[in-house]
Amino acid sequence: MSETFDVIVIGGGPAGVTAALRARELGATVALVERSELGGTGTNDGCAPTRVLAKAARLMREAQHFDEYGLIGQEPTVDLELLLARVRQTIRSLHEKKQLLFHLQRAGIVAYTGVGQALFADESTVVLAGNVRLQAKKFILCAGGRARHLPIPGAEYALNHSDLWSLTVLPRSVVIIGGAATGCQLASILNAFGVEVWLLERGGGLLDKEDALTSEIMTRSFRHRGMRIHFTWILDLRDRRTGENLYPAFRHAFIDLPQDFEPLQGLLLDPCVNDPDNTHAILSAYLTEYAQCHPQFEVLR
Secondary structure, three states: OEEEEEEEEEOOOHHHHHHHHHHHHOOOOEEEEEOOOOOHHHHHOOHHHHHHHHHHHHHHHHHOOHHHHOOOOOOOOOOHHHHHHHHHHHHHHHHHHHOHHHHHHHOOOEEEEOOOOOEEEEOOEEEEHHHEEEEEEEEEEOOOOOOOOOOOOOHHHOEOHHHHHHOOOOOOEEEEEOOOHHHHHHHHHHHHOOOEEEEEEOOOOOOOOOOHHHHHHHHHHHHHOOOEEEEOEOOOEEEOOOOOEOOOOOOOOEOOOOOOOOOEEEOOEOOEEEEOOOOEEEEOOOOHHHHHHOOOEEEOO
16 A cells, blocks of 8 residues: 655654644645654653642642641552553543644544554655555654663663553652653652652752752752762673673763662662562662673672
């Protein structure tokens, strides 16, 4: 099956939908290709679902002050299954309100959604699943961004932000790499849910795009809530047999970790490591447990 258009837009987020509608307004025949759901990261994987978790976390924190206002009752606990069901309900509600597919089709745009990976066969042809071939004179790439695993041993066992929605239980403890907005938000949420949180930032402070006072207050507040925060890290990963530094271009592990630092149980986030076989979440850049599982490597403090 083959179809030809003036313009094909790859990606069905806000940029892709806007580009497709504008191209159609200018008289082009247009197809839009989206690997999964229309709406982009904000609707399906980022802002909207995360705000549901954030509201639940805020309610958990407020419940800690019941007694200050004469309210008697036990503090709530998190039912993760029900909470994620609420997340999915919120996403569905947004799709129903936006009606993006309806607007695209009404404008005369052919939308291919949920088609998985699209591959270029040549400069004018893209191939979808089922050997559907779409041809166009022009392509507009609005594929957006996705979380990636860092190129360090064991990173394939880590989870990234997108994997949160597939969890079935909360971990007892979690290491989050990165102290920018997303890392801080996830740290705050999981801390409110009762998870022990380590927040690790390569730079000198949290939220480094903000002013120094904001960073200082955030760090102080997080530590007051029991989170462990560490800055400045360098990896030294070597082959035990030869002493060769295996990752000279990517040197990240901690140089200021305390003596009592131990492997964390449970999860989680890229690039810390979750080994499903022994439930040890470890930092591949630091812990000797990785060397025990992989004898050819030695992780040096």
